[in-house]
Amino acid sequence: MTWLKVTGAALVGSVSALYGVCYFRYHRTRRVCKSSVTLEGKTVIITGGNTGIGKETAVDIARRGARVVLACRSKERTQPAIEEIKKRSGNEKIFFKKLDLSSFDSVKHFAKEFLQEEPRLDILINNAGLAFGSRGETTSDGFDVVFGTNHFGHFLLTMLLVDRLKESAPSRIVTLSSCDHKGDIARPTFDSSALLPKIENNVRYPNLYGYPRSKQANIMVARQLAKELKGTGVTTYSVHPGFVxxxxxxxxxxxxxxxxxxxxxxxxxxxxEMGAQTTVYCAVEESITHLSGNYFTNCQLAHPSEIHENALDDNLAKKLLDLSFEATGLEEEITDAFTCLS
Structure with a gap:
């Protein structure tokens, strides 16, 4: 019995020690945004800024003095977050504006009101998103609910606000992606065949579905917009926040x-709070303006091995951008959306 107790104690001790070493090694490598940049006089939109990473991002941005607009679905659920952010940051300039990214009508209404009420937009943080949805579940516009919310909703929002971003330049667009964009055997990423126009079971572009594919789209559009917006003073970044x-x-x-x-x-x-660090880094760090279009993680540029090859395919990205204009109803306005780029 004594032998069993000693063995058991030794096993528990060994597992605990190994667990502690693993925890220390993983967490000690996490970086924080050390930028002291202030944002007085700047206006920032954070989608989904009432919970999780978005709320912590809002606290940091608010501490820097910015006027922060939380673009969320529910005022009732956002108001407590606003009070918390005000208290923690000491900044009273925190506001709610209703936005449902799964509805193009809601996105258009949000953008119209914002442009009427706000004279500038310095940073757009596309933070909100869905991780899961039932296959066949759609947005109000007929797209897969996850892909439609995470990609098409944010794409439409970004393009409706891009002129205000250019007017406020230097300005930034930061979009939350994920290392899960690489997918796996069960959930592969997409290629050009998935972009073919098609309706199946009342779902538009049925092969554009799910979390990994939407997160790949976020990376691709950030890369392509960086090229399209070159010279305007608007820079774009996609980020993996870490496992939060x-x-x-x-x-x-x-x-x-x-x-x-x-x-x-x-x-x-x-x-x-740690999960918000890379978002904040890409929103304020002054040394990365020349890295527009890139994918960041842990407050640093991601290594190419961390990015799926399809996410780096420029031809695929251009096709996705063109498709996104068509899908969101902006196809006829593509020239106006990218005015004065040359």
């Missing part, structure tokens, strides 16, 4: 499974 311990786990796992997996979630996930 947010409320998303409540949607993925049952309470029992979450409790069982919590030690692993705690080990490999960073908190929401």
């Amino acid at each position: 311990n947010t409320g998303i786990w409540n949607n993925i796992l049952s309470p029992t499974l979450r409790n069982l997996m919590y030690p692993f979630i705690w080990l490999f996930c960073i908190n929401e």
Whole structure:
């Protein structure tokens, strides 16, 4: 019995030590945004800024003195976040404006009101998004609900506001992507065949679906817009925030499974404040303006091996951009959207 107790204690001690080493090695490599840039007199939009990474991003941006617009679906759920952000940042210039990225009508209404009320836009942070949706579930405009929200909704918003960004230059567009854009065997990324016009089971572009493909699209459009907007003073970036311990786990796992997996979630996930660091870095860091269009993670430029080859395909990115203009109803306005670029 004594031998069993000693062996058991040694095993527990060894596992605990290994666990501690793994935690330390993973978390000590996390970088933080050290920029001291202030944003007094600047206006910033953060989509989905009432929870998770978005809220922590809003706190940091607000501390720098910016006027912050939280673009969210519910005023009722956003108001408590506004009060928290004001308290933590000491900045009273935090505002709610209704936006549902799964509805083009909502995006257009938001953009119209914003342009009427706000004379400038210095930073657009496309933070909001869906991680999961039932296959066949669509946005109000007939696209896969995840891809439609994460890509088409943000694309339309960005293009409706691009002229105001140019007028306020130097300005930035920061879009949250994910390392999950690389997909896997069960959830592959897309290629040009997925961009063919098609309607299947009342879903437009049925091969443009799911989280990995939407996150690949975020990277590709950031790269392509950087080229289209070169010389305007508007720079664009896509970011992977890291594996973050947010409320998303409540949607993925049952309470029992979450409790069982919590030690692993705690080990490999960073908190929401740390998860916001790369977004903030790309929004304010002065030394990266020449890196417009690139993909960042852990407050640094991502290594090419961290990016799926399709996400770096310029021809595919151009096709996606053209498709996005058509899908969002902006095709006829493409010339106006990119005025004075040469």
